[in-house]
Amino acid sequence: MHRIVLKDKSNLLVTNFMSILLKFSPNFKRALQQRMETQLEAMLLEAKGAWADAEKAYACLLEDNPLDQVVHKRKVAMAKAQGNLSAAVDFLNKYLEIFMADHDAWRELAEIYVSLQMYKQAAFCYEELILSQLTVPLYHLAYAEASGLLLTSAHILKVLYTMGGLENLQAAKKYYAATINLTGGKNARALYGVCLCSVAINQLIKGRNKEEKESSELQSLAAEALLKDYKHKSPGKLPVLTTMLKNMKLIS
Amino acid sequence: MGAECRYEVAQAAYIKLVLHALKHRASPVGGLLVGRLFEDNASTVQIADAIPLTHSQIGLLPSLELALIQVEEHFGAEGFSVVGYYHANERYDDAELGNAAKKIGDHIFRYFPRAALLLLDNNRLEELLKGKERDLVVQLYTRDSSKSWHQAGSDGSSQLTMKGPSANVLLLDYISSEKWQNIVDFDDHLDDISKDWLNPNLFE
Numbered sequence: 001m002h003r004i005v006l007k008d009k010s011n012l013l014v015t016n017f018m019s020i021l022l023k024f025s026p027n028f029k030r031a032l033q034q035r036m037e038t039q040l041e042a043m044l045l046e047a048k049g050a051w052a053d054a055e056k057a058y059a060c061l062l063e064d065n066p067l068d069q070v071v072h073k074r075k076v077a078m079a080k081a082q083g084n085l086s087a088a089v090d091f092l093n094k095y096l097e098i099f100m101a102d103h104d105a106w107r108e109l110a111e112i113y114v115s116l117q118m119y120k121q122a123a124f125c126y127e128e129l130i131l132s133q134l135t136v137p138l139y140h141l142a143y144a145e146a147s148g149l150l151l152t153s154a155h156i157l158k159v160l161y162t163m164g165g166l167e168n169l170q171a172a173k174k175y176y177a178a179t180i181n182l183t184g185g186k187n188a189r190a191l192y193g194v195c196l197c198s199v200a201i202n203q204l205i206k207g208r209n210k211e212e213k214e215s216s217e218l219q220s221l222a223a224e225a226l227l228k229d230y231k232h233k234s235p236g237k238l239p240v241l242t243t244m245l246k247n248m249k250l251i252s
Numbered sequence: 253m254g255a256e257c258r259y260e261v262a263q264a265a266y267i268k269l270v271l272h273a274l275k276h277r278a279s280p281v282g283g284l285l286v287g288r289l290f291e292d293n294a295s296t297v298q299i300a301d302a303i304p305l306t307h308s309q310i311g312l313l314p315s316l317e318l319a320l321i322q323v324e325e326h327f328g329a330e331g332f333s334v335v336g337y338y339h340a341n342e343r344y345d346d347a348e349l350g351n352a353a354k355k356i357g358d359h360i361f362r363y364f365p366r367a368a369l370l371l372l373d374n375n376r377l378e379e380l381l382k383g384k385e386r387d388l389v390v391q392l393y394t395r396d397s398s399k400s401w402h403q404a405g406s407d408g409s410s411q412l413t414m415k416g417p418s419a420n421v422l423l424l425d426y427i428s429s430e431k432w433q434n435i436v437d438f439d440d441h442l443d444d445i446s447k448d449w450l451n452p453n454l455f456e
Binding site for chain 2: 081083111115117188189192193196229230233234236237240241243244247
């Protein structure tokens, strides 16, 4: 019975501790069994799609154990399954107030925000992730893409807050560059990201002061790195890539 | 304008998009539709191929921009262009064409005014997997002058046809041999550029 609830390896200690308790404390055993049963029942209800009943069961469980991570997460999962994304966002935010080191939850929240086109909020989640785990390239990448989107939204809305857009693009480019560093220049996504950002930035600042123009070294290097990678691993696509980079004026 | 337009889907395109959706059953998936106007019949769009794009975070654009550029570049030489977008929702009971898909459709519409959106019909797909479905498992959406996307075929006309007979039979065959494992999308390519988003050997 333990295995269903305690999936996480870090809970191995807890499992062992609980086995000891179970041997020596009949009250504990009974209370635990009851809680397990309620939780299993709730999960069964959820699996059947009996949302209202499952919600009640989970609410009960949370009353007794407000720090139960599994139950918190089931609430989020249920909200998502019912298509109630704003409730899922709500639950996740409340969960993260307590368990702010839960990376999966931050990432989950970010993805929901992206699907709701709430890019600022998504970027915030990725910021939290980056702050807590500065060495993981994956989050840099996703944050960069979320930031880059703020500019795209601006384009669509034709709002002339180019400075806001420019800053976000420049930030995105920095994050892509950081990822390139971290991944030894091998990450195609980051290399492409730098290229795309540069093109968008240059388009934005067309006709502006030459001082503000981006140094072209980074994107040229990225372009060359991409060409080299493709020659090596995906030669069939090299012509398409070359034409694209030429049109973007990243190579001659 | 879009209302009178007909769309003919090639088997390869249809099968690829369904296989893509089956490979990533718990995520939203999307991809580009490639084709052209028929020479002799300018009110019919031929959807010749499907290029799987992504199986996560449909809302993030950089990979879409990249894919559009590279797909247009690759197929332009053969006289084809991007003519639409296909999408499968994450949730089984979600039959709505979401905003992300519509935005992509709008973008494509700017370059190809007969753009089509194909939304995977999860119910029909379910029936297909049981061997009970004869119709295509996608819904066609087109854009009219009102700038909104309308589901086609609700008035009984069949704007979407399949080139060649019994596409579903062929599809079932591929599904039973788990062909969907081999599908590569543009996202996969960005993670490992040795993977080919053209899926050249898929049907061998």
